[in-house]
Amino acid sequence: MVEACRILVGPLGGQEELAMKRHFLFVFSLVTLGLPALAAADLDALMQDCNGCHGDDGVSQWTDMPTIAGLSEMVHVDALYIYQDEARPCADSDYRQGDTSRAATNMCAIAAELSEDDIDALAVAYAELPYVPATQDFDADLAAAGEAVHAKQCDRCHSDAGMNPDDEAGMLGGQQMGYLRTTFAQYADGSREQPKKMKDKMDALSADDVEALIHFYGSQQ
């Protein structure tokens, strides 16, 4: 560390060099002690805002709003950077709870305000919250048909009915059906990018297959 300071600081006078060393050592010890880059209160305030739309503890009660609790860290971080790049559709949405007079906004605008540290801290915090599958009305025949399509085309990457966060592929089983329906439409019209191998499978689905899959995922508890 002292060597590194010398290289960075160069030949300075005694006092100045000491102050510099102390500064570097301070920064160094913060890093090595692993103190969170974001204060707990700041993280709380951010999550409060997210939960105004996504629901208490990130569990949604609204069909068009995805549950974000239990999403894997990697998928969550990825999604927020994609929204920062405005590379995924982000329709305006009203706040669903808390102060509902807040102006409608969207995920691209929200992500634009987040720092890298914010994004990391949010992804870790939501990954630790329990995923609660939504209780939804579904058609049992369609769900059974969807299960067969899923087993054949999707299970390889979305195991446990798409409820295994370790797959790093989002959460499908128990996700809100309105959100899933919008997502399928975005993949189909190309407005949301998808992995190449998934696209091959998606493009081969009939409209009936898609509807059946939505009911299958919606039926999962």
Ligand code: HEC
């Ligand atoms: C004004 C409402 C609103 C607020 C506030 C909000 N979101 Fe969202 N979020 C949405 C909507 C609606 C979607 C669904 C897709 C879309 O429209 O982009 C979404 C989608 C997402 C997704 C994608 C989920 C997936 O499975 O791909 C993530 C991740 C996410 N939001 C995280 C957050 C985080 C973290 C915050 C707080 C910093 C937040 N959201 C605040 C409305 C909101």
Ligand code: HEC
């Ligand atoms: C080769 C692996 C692979 C296959 C096969 C695959 N997927 Fe995916 N899927 C992924 C990955 C990785 C993601 C996360 C990246 C992304 O959001 O684009 C994902 C994301 C999704 C999402 C978005 C989840 C969210 O949180 O918004 C849906 C919906 C989805 N897949 C449905 C399906 C369906 C239905 C099939 C079968 C027809 C399928 N996938 C086949 C890898 C795959």
